[in-house]
Amino acid sequence: ETGVTQSPTHLIKTRGQQVTLRCSSQSGHNTVSWYQQALGQGPQFIFQYYREEENGRGNFPPRFSGLQFPNYSSELNVNALELDDSALYLCASSLGGGQPYGYTFGSGTRLTVV
Amino acid sequence: GESVGLHLPTLSVQEGDNSIINCAYSNSASDYFIWYKQESGKGPQFIIDIRSNMDKRQGQRVTVLLNKTVKHLSLQIAATQPGDSAVYFCAENNAGNQFYFGTGTSLTVIP
Numbered sequence: 001e002t003g004v005t006q007s008p009t010h011l012i013k014t015r016g017q018q019v020t021l022r023c024s025s026q027s028g029h030n031t032v033s034w035y036q037q038a039l040g041q042g043p044q045f046i047f048q049y050y051r052e053e054e055n056g057r058g059n060f061p062p063r064f065s066g067l068q069f070p071n072y073s074s075e076l077n078v079n080a081l082e083l084d085d086s087a088l089y090l091c092a093s094s095l096g097g098g099q100p101y102g103y104t105f106g107s108g109t110r111l112t113v114v
Numbered sequence: 115g116e117s118v119g120l121h122l123p124t125l126s127v128q129e130g131d132n133s134i135i136n137c138a139y140s141n142s143a144s145d146y147f148i149w150y151k152q153e154s155g156k157g158p159q160f161i162i163d164i165r166s167n168m169d170k171r172q173g174q175r176v177t178v179l180l181n182k183t184v185k186h187l188s189l190q191i192a193a194t195q196p197g198d199s200a201v202y203f204c205a206e207n208n209a210g211n212q213f214y215f216g217t218g219t220s221l222t223v224i225p
Contacts, residue, residue, distance in 0.1 A: 004157075033211070033212065040217075040218075041217060041218075042203050042205075042215030042216050042217050042218055043158065043203075043213075043215050044215070045212035045213065045214075048211045048212065050211075055211055056210065056211040056212060058212060090157050090158070092157075103148070103160065103213070104160070105150075105157035105158045105159070106157050107155070107156050107157045108156075108157050
């Protein structure tokens, strides 16, 4: 059984640029949730994808968008990067939309915006 | 909005002692709680969970206590080991599709 994998592990972008982060869900899991974790803070929910549709969204602007593919992997896209977008981006997979049982997190992508 | 907070940002314990990490939550409708451990450079790792119809749940060396009256959650780690050094988060869920995380408590185990 494979766990949740995220890529890349680190990247540096310039303010105003766009970035795509990727997540492969744990085998058997069909739901992917994305979280942003600023330094010294707990993770904050961005959105969840279930059956290739957005299934709930936190308090993040529309320039944060996502996709889920038929194999349940997912992408997080952030447009017009701002300095405050610098954070660890975490992907968690689970089974079934709604209340997330069996949440499994990946190790995250560390994004630095300069 | 949700508010999940931790009473102490840092905690230092001697190896072999028991650790207690506390967490307060504000949403009385929350019915599912998880404790996570996060080591440096890694994602949160599931430790133990508890539903609101329970007051206590035990795992291997860990116990979670839930007091719904005062909206308080605690994690007890028995015989703390150096490998337990990490940041610990409590997270709450109220039947929705997201978890609300606290700020975290940094646990340092002194050999």
